[in-house]
Amino acid sequence: MWRVMAADDEGYIREALQKLINWEKMGCVLEAVVCSGKELLDQIEASHPDIVITDIRMPETDGLEVCRYVYEKCPETQTILLTAYSDFEYAKAAIRCDVCDYVLKVAIMEDLPVAVEKAIGRLERSGREIESAEKEGAGSLYAQIEEYIEKNYRARISLDDMAEALHANRSYLSRLYKNKTGSNLFDTILLRRIEDAKEYLAKTEKRTYEISEIVGFEDAGYFSRIFKKKTGYSPKDYRKKTQNEGME
Secondary structure, three states: OEEEEEEOOOHHHHHHHHHOOOOHHHOEEEEEEEOOHHHHHHHHHHOOOOEEEEEOOOOOOOHHHHHHHHHHHOOOOEEEEEEOOOOHHHHHHHHHOOOOEEEEHHHHHHHHHHHHHHHHHHHHHHHHHHHHHHHHOOHHHHHHHHHHHHHHOOOOOOHHHHHHHHOOOHHHHHHHHHHHHOOOHHHHHHHHHHHHHHHHHHHOOOOHHHHHHHOOOOOHHHHHHHHHHHHOOOHHHHHHHHHHHHHO
């Protein structure tokens, strides 16, 4: 089953998504319907879905920010934008983020299933490309991805840069890596940075902001949030923990 997540700040749209769309008929399961872009980003980060459906205009984090995140961090995920009206400027921005489709809310019952089928078609096509490449021997490209990560994970890595360096399609790279490892490409990079940070916290007296820069985070606050999310400790508490363990 294809895993779907959605966000809209209007209750009647969320209810329509949950109760009026036959997801099972399309071979999908609706795993989450939330009311904000921020909540949707949290869901995507925790459990990379196959399809994301998001309202364009929401308070704080809007749909285009969601699309940009998906484009950069998990391009194998297909995105569908919902809007109350046709907006050409938003549509142009959506195209830059490789959005799969654009659905007017007034036609959601008719047009959203069509958009979902289009997204599924993309996913299936990508899957066939991966299978074909594996038969032809994609091991060398996977090895190149691993080598690129090893050399550059502390730098600001973008999928576009990696694709250009390895002469491969960005979505294909991401899908290949996930197919080989079961992990999202940028989750792997994030975890490498966290492991390095743990070493610095345990073995040096460098400050948190210095360590965050060294291991590849541009924002110390974001680094601290991610570090606690992945380890269960703030950087400060992790350092205290390792120091106490060393004294035992």
